[in-house]
Amino acid sequence: MPYLDDLNPAQRAAVLALDGPVLMLAGAGTGKTKALTSRIVHLLATGKARPNEILAVTFTNKAAREMKERVARMLGQSVEGMPWMGTFHSISVKILRRHAELAGLKSNFTILDTDDQLRLLKQLIVAAGIDEKRWPARMLAGVIDSWKNRAWTPAKVPSSEASAYNNRGTELYEQYQERLRTLNACDFGDLLLHVVTLFQAHPDILAQYQRWLRYILVDEYQDTNVAQYLWLRLLAQGHRNICCVGDDDQSIYGWRGAEVGNILRFEKDFPGAEVVRLEQNYRSTEHILAAASGVIAANAGRLGKTLWTEAQGGEKVRLIGHWDGEEEARWIGDEIEALQRGTRGGQPVGLNDQAILVRASHQMRAFEDRFLTIGLPYRVIGGPRFYERLEIRDAMAYFRLAVSPDDDLAFERVVNTPKRGLGDKAQQDIQRTARVSGMSLLEGARELLAAGGIGGKGAGQLRAFVAGVDRWHAKTLQQGHSHIELAEQILEESGYTAMWQADKTPEAPGRLENLKELVKALEQFENLQGFLEHVALIMENETEDAVEKVSIMTLHAAKGLEFPAVFLPGWEDGLFPSQRSMDESGLKGLEEERRLAYVGITRAEHLCTISFAANRRVYGQWQSQLPSRFIDELPVAHVDVLTPPGLYGGAYGAAAPGGFGGGSRIEDRATKADVYNSPGWRRLQERSSQRPVSQPRESRSPVIDLAAVSSFTEGDRVFHQKFGYGSVAAIEGDKLDIAFDKAGVKKIVARFVVAAHEADDVPF
Numbered sequence: 170m171p172y173l174d175d176l177n178p179a180q181r182a183a184v185l186a187l188d189g190p191v192l193m194l195a196g197a198g199t200g201k202t203k204a205l206t207s208r209i210v211h212l213l214a215t216g217k218a219r220p221n222e223i224l225a226v227t228f229t230n231k232a233a234r235e236m237k238e239r240v241a242r243m244l245g246q247s248v249e250g251m252p253w254m255g256t257f258h259s260i261s262v263k264i265l266r267r268h269a270e271l272a273g274l275k276s277n278f279t280i281l282d283t284d285d286q287l288r289l290l291k292q293l294i295v296a297a298g299i300d301e302k303r304w305p306a307r308m309l310a311g312v313i314d315s316w317k318n319r320a321w322t323p324a325k326v327p328s329s330e331a332s333a334y335n336n337r338g339t340e341l342y343e344q345y346q347e348r349l350r351t352l353n354a355c356d357f358g359d360l361l362l363h364v365v366t367l368f369q370a371h372p373d374i375l376a377q378y379q380r381w382l383r384y385i386l387v388d389e390y391q392d393t394n395v396a397q398y399l400w401l402r403l404l405a406q407g408h409r410n411i412c413c414v415g416d417d418d419q420s421i422y423g424w425r426g427a428e429v430g431n432i433l434r435f436e437k438d439f440p441g442a443e444v445v446r447l448e449q450n451y452r453s454t455e456h457i458l459a460a461a462s463g464v465i466a467a468n469a470g471r472l473g474k475t476l477w478t479e480a481q482g483g484e485k486v487r488l489i490g491h492w493d494g495e496e497e498a499r500w501i502g503d504e505i506e507a508l509q510r511g512t513r514g515g516q517p518v519g520l521n522d523q524a525i526l527v528r529a530s531h532q533m534r535a536f537e538d539r540f541l542t543i544g545l546p547y548r549v550i551g552g553p554r555f556y557e558r559l560e561i562r563d564a565m566a567y568f569r570l571a572v573s574p575d576d577d578l579a580f581e582r583v584v585n586t587p588k589r590g591l592g593d594k595a596q597q598d599i600q601r602t603a604r605v606s607g608m609s610l611l612e613g614a615r616e617l618l619a620a621g622g623i624g625g626k627g628a629g630q631l632r633a634f635v636a637g638v639d640r641w642h643a644k645t646l647q648q649g650h651s652h653i654e655l656a657e658q659i660l661e662e663s664g665y666t667a668m669w670q671a672d673k674t675p676e677a678p679g680r681l682e683n684l685k686e687l688v689k690a691l692e693q694f695e696n697l698q699g700f701l702e703h704v705a706l707i708m709e710n711e712t713e714d715a716v717e718k719v720s721i722m723t724l725h726a727a728k729g730l731e732f733p734a735v736f737l738p739g740w741e742d743g744l745f746p747s748q749r750s751m752d753e754s755g756l757k758g759l760e761e762e763r764r765l766a767y768v769g770i771t772r773a774e775h776l777c778t779i780s781f782a783a784n785r786r787v788y789g790q791w792q793s794q795l796p797s798r799f800i801d802e803l804p805v806a807h808v809d810v811l812t813p814p815g816l817y818g819g820a821y822g823a824a825a826p827g828g829f830g831g832g833s834r835i836e837d838r839a840t841k842a843d844v845y846n847s848p849g850w851r852r853l854q855e856r857s858s859q860r861p862v863s864q865p866r867e868s869r870s871p872v873i874d875l876a877a878v879s880s881f882t883e884g885d886r887v888f889h890q891k892f893g894y895g896s897v898a899a900i901e902g903d904k905l906d907i908a909f910d911k912a913g914v915k916k917i918v919a920r921f922v923v924a925a926h927e928a929d930d931v932p933f
Contacts, residue, residue, distance in 0.1 A: 170211070170214065188410055189410065190409055191413075193445050196447060196771075208386065208412060209386065213240075217384070220251040223253060233254060268367055312334050314358050318395060368400075392420065449476075452774050454478065461767050461771045468763050488778075493786075501525065524736070529679070538690060550721070570642075575609040618632055644658075720732070724765050728768055734773065735778070745799070746766075766799045892909040893912065903920070
C-alpha cells in the first residue's frame with residue numbers, strides 16, 4: 170500500500186478508520202485532500218467497497234475533477250466507474266431524474282438559470298399587484314433560496330417567517346413552485362429540496378440508496394447548509410459509514426446559508442464517531458500558525474485544535490499602523506516592489522507569489538490607484554477591477570457627460586439608467602433625429618422633445634435628464650466650484666444612488682460603497698476632466714497577461730488559496746470585523762468574522778503583514794479608526810510591530826503586556842484613541858471654532874489672507890491630524906507650505922496644524 174507511506178500518523182489514522190462515522194477535523198494546510206483521496210483509494214484497494222458503492226461529495230466541479238484525477242493517479246487506472254463522485258447538485262440531478270414523477274416532474278425536466286428564475290418571479294409579482302420597484306424580484310429570489318437552503322417547502326415555512334417579502338413571501342413561493350411544475354422545471358435549490366422531500370416521503374426509495382451507497386465521504390463539511398445536512402444524514406443512516414472532512418475554524422459562508430453547527434454537532438448526530446484531528450501544517454511558518462491560533466482561540470463555538478509545523482524559523486507576523494488608507498496603500502506598494510527585487514533580504518518574491526486580501530471590495534480602490542500610478546501589474550480575483558465595475562462605469566459615464574455633453578457613448582449608457590420610461594423605440598427616435606440633423610444625441614433628444622416626438626412619462630423624465638446635464642456642465646465651467654460636490658450632486662440628482670439604495674440584492678451595499686470610493690478618488694485631482702483623463706490613460710496602458718501580477722481579492726475569495734507573501738490591510742473595528750455583520754448577527758457574526766481573520770492569516774506561507782490606519786474617510790468624512798479587536802488577540806511573541814512612534818500616542822508602537830494596546834478590552838483602546846476628550850484636541854478647538862481638524866477642507870478654498878501673521882516660522886515642526894508630522898517649508902499669509910514626512914508637500918491653513926511638541930498628548 171504505497172499510498173500510505175507518505176502520510177503522517179494523523180492522516181494515516183483517518184485513512185484506516187473505514188467503518189463507522191469519522192470526522193476528519195483538518196486545519197488549514199494540513200493535507201486534508203491527500204487524506205481524503207487516500208481513503209477512497211484504500212476503500213477500493215482493500216475491496217471494502219466497489220467504485221459504485223462510494224459516494225464522494227464536494228462543493229465545486231473543480232474539486233470533484235481534482236479528486237477524481239488524484240484517485241486515478243494513485244490507482245494507476247481510470248475511475249470512470251465511480252458514478253457517485255461529484256457535487257451535491259450533480260448527484261441530486263441523477264437521483265431526481267430517476268424519480269422525477271414523485272416530485273411532480275418529468276425525467277427530462279430543465280434547470281432554470283438565475284435570469285430565467287427572475288423572469289418567472291417578475292411575472293408572479295406583477296400578477297399579484299406588487300410594486301416590483303419597491304419589492305424587486307431579486308429580493309424574493311433571495312428569500313425563497315434561503316428557505317430552500319433550510320429544506321422548507323411552502324407548507325413548512327414557519328409562521329415566524331410569514332412577514333418576509335411584504336407578508337406575501339409564502340404565497341408567492343407556493344405559486345412559484347406550482348409554475349415550475351407546470352413548466353417541468355426546477356431551480357438549483359429544488360435539486361436538493363426535492364431529493365430530501367423524496368427521501369422523507371418514500372422510505373423504500375431511501376432504503377434503496379442506503380443499501381447502494383455503503384461509504385460516504387464529504388469534503389468541506391463546515392460549508393453545508395441545512396438541506397445538504399439532511400440529505401447526507403438521511404443517506405448515512407443505513408451503513409453509518411460516513412467520513413466528513415472539514416474545519417470549523419474556516420466556516421465563513423454563513424451569509425449564503427452555511428451552518429457551522431453541522432460540524433460542531435457531528436458527534437451528537439453520529440454517536441460513537443471517531444474524531445481525527447489533522448494539525449500538522451505543511452504550508453506556513455510557526456509564527457504565522459501561532460498568530461492564527463491566537464486569534465481563533467477567542468471563538469467559543471469551535472471543536473478546538475492547534476496547528477503546528479516541523480519547519481523552524483521564519484519571520485514573525487508583521488503589524489504596522491499608518492496615518493491613513495492612502496499611506497497604507499503607498500507602503501504596501503513599496504514593500505511589494507522591495508520583495509520583488511529582493512532588497513528586503515533573502516530570495517526575491519515574484520509578483521505572482523504576493524497577494525493583498527481585503528475584507529470589502531471597496532478597499533481595493535486605494536491599491537488599484539496606487540499600483541496604476543507606479544506601474545505595478547495586478548489582477549483582481551473574484552471580480553472585475555475597480556474601474557471596470559458596472560456601477561463605476563455608469564458613474565464615469567455621467568461624469569463624462571457633464572464634462573462633454575457631446576459624448577454620445579456616455580449618453581447611450583445612462584440615458585435610461587436608472588429607468589426613465591424610455592423604451593427601445595424612444596431611444597431609436599433620438600438616434601435618428603441626431604443623425605439626420607448631424608448633432609449629438611443630447612441635442613437630438615432636446616430637438617425631439619421640442620417637436621413633441623416623445624410623450625407620456627418618458628418625456629418628462631427625459632426633459633429632466635437633459636436639464637440635469639445642462640446644469641452639471643455649467644458647473645464644470647464655474648471657477649471655484651468643488652468638483653467633488655458636483656460628483657455627489659450628479660449621482661444624487663440623476664437618481665443613480667437612489668436606484669442602488671432601493672435595490673434589495675446582496676450586491677447593492679457593496680456597489681454603494683464603491684461609489685463612495687469613486688467620489689473619494691476625486692480628491693487627488695483638480696477637476697472632473699483631469700480625473701477622467703487619468704482613468705482613461707491608466708486603463709489604456711494595460712500590461713500583457715504573461716506579465717507577473719500581484720493578486721488582489723477579498724478574504725472570502727482567498728479561501729483554498731496560498732501565497733508566499735500576504736498583506737492583510739484595513740484591520741480596523743467596523744471595517745474588520747465588519748460592523749454590518751456584527752449588527753445583523755451579533756456574537757455569531759463576530760465569530761464568523763474571526764474565522765475570516767484566521768483564513769486570511771493562514772493563506773500566508775512565509776510572510777504575513779497585517780496593517781491598519783489611524784484615519785480613514787468614512788461616508789465622505791475623516792474619522793479616527795480603532796485598530797481591530799483581532800489585533801489584541803495576536804500573541805505578542807509571534808508579532809513584529811513596525812508601527813512608527815506617535816500613532817495613538819505610542820500605543821501599538823511597541824508590544825505591551827496583555828496585548829498590543831495595553832489591554833485586550835476595546836474600551837481601553839477607545840480611551841487611547843478618543844480624539845475628542847484629549848487636552849490636545851481642546852487646544853485645537855480653541856485655535857479654530859469654524860471647522861474641526863477631523864474634516865480638513867482647506868484645499869478647496871483658494872483664498873489666502875495675506876494680512877494674516879502666522880505664529881509659525883520656516884523650519885518649524887508641526888502636526889496635522891490627517892497628514893501627520895512635517896516641517897514648514899514656506900509661509901504665505903495664513904497658508905503654510907508643509908513638507909510632511911509621509912504625505913509630501915501640502916498647502917495647509919495655519920489654524921489646522923499645531924506645533925509638534927503640542928501634539929504629544931493628542932492620541933491620534
